[in-house]
Amino acid sequence: MGFATRKDPKGVVVIEVDGQLIVGNRQEFKQRLLDALEGGERKFVVDFARTGYIDSSGLGVLVSLSKKIRDEGGDLRLAGLNDDLKTLFELTKLDTLFAISDTSAEALAAF
Amino acid sequence: MTANGRPALTAAVAPLPPGSPLEQELRLTLPSEISRIEEAVELVVQHVEPRFSAGHAIRFNLRVALTEAICNAILYGSGGDPAKRVAVRVAWGATVVEMEVADEGGGFDPGTLPDPTTPERRRRVDGRGIFLIRHLVDEVRFNEKGNAVCMVLRRD
Numbered sequence: 001m002g003f004a005t006r007k008d009p010k011g012v013v014v015i016e017v018d019g020q021l022i023v024g025n026r027q028e029f030k031q032r033l034l035d036a037l038e039g040g041e042r043k044f045v046v047d048f049a050r051t052g053y054i055d056s057s058g059l060g061v062l063v064s065l066s067k068k069i070r071d072e073g074g075d076l077r078l079a080g081l082n083d084d085l086k087t088l089f090e091l092t093k094l095d096t097l098f099a100i101s102d103t104s105a106e107a108l109a110a111f
Numbered sequence: 112m113t114a115n116g117r118p119a120l121t122a123a124v125a126p127l128p129p130g131s132p133l134e135q136e137l138r139l140t141l142p143s144e145i146s147r148i149e150e151a152v153e154l155v156v157q158h159v160e161p162r163f164s165a166g167h168a169i170r171f172n173l174r175v176a177l178t179e180a181i182c183n184a185i186l187y188g189s190g191g192d193p194a195k196r197v198a199v200r201v202a203w204g205a206t207v208v209e210m211e212v213a214d215e216g217g218g219f220d221p222g223t224l225p226d227p228t229t230p231e232r233r234r235r236v237d238g239r240g241i242f243l244i245r246h247l248v249d250e251v252r253f254n255e256k257g258n259a260v261c262m263v264l265r266r267d
Binding site: 024037052093096 | 242246
């Protein structure tokens, strides 16, 4: 459970969410991305392939980070959403705000 | 004890009278601390999962809906005051789960919540909790005061 961060050869920061992204851990998640942004990183993929569920706080932190990264001239892409998670994004219409790829490899290729 | 040395949450579980699809009942209270929500949700899942025969709904819908309801109770009902308690009651059988979450706050009017999916509200970071609950469970009821919510999940 938790977050694993790696950097791909193209310079994209990939954050894997293992378990859930919810009100109890959203701050840790947010801080990881903000630290990377502060450190000069501008390209991000959040990989949900190992994620069980996301709550409204998790969705909210993604909205907040996406705006912040865009404001800094960067880009945030989402990948690996299972059917349940896709449904969450569709229900809330957040699928219209994010670039969503089936896999992290596809998201990386899009940069 | 939990990993950080706090006493683990405990639940009181009791059988319900025969004749209803609800066979057992669990009650627990937790302090209004965000860091306890996941523990409370998993405690409920541990008890309900062996009997309620809809694994997918347990894995996702129940966890998200219960997380939202407890989070709302803590943030808005208790105003983040950890001394205030949140009460959770869950009753279940093979085909149905009822989850009630109550706080000590003054309540709110769930009919006044704006639609978080409109173009002007979509970029907001908050305001999706009750919306998600309504979509993830089969029935949602609030008490008159608006400080308790009952969510019902049925087997497909």
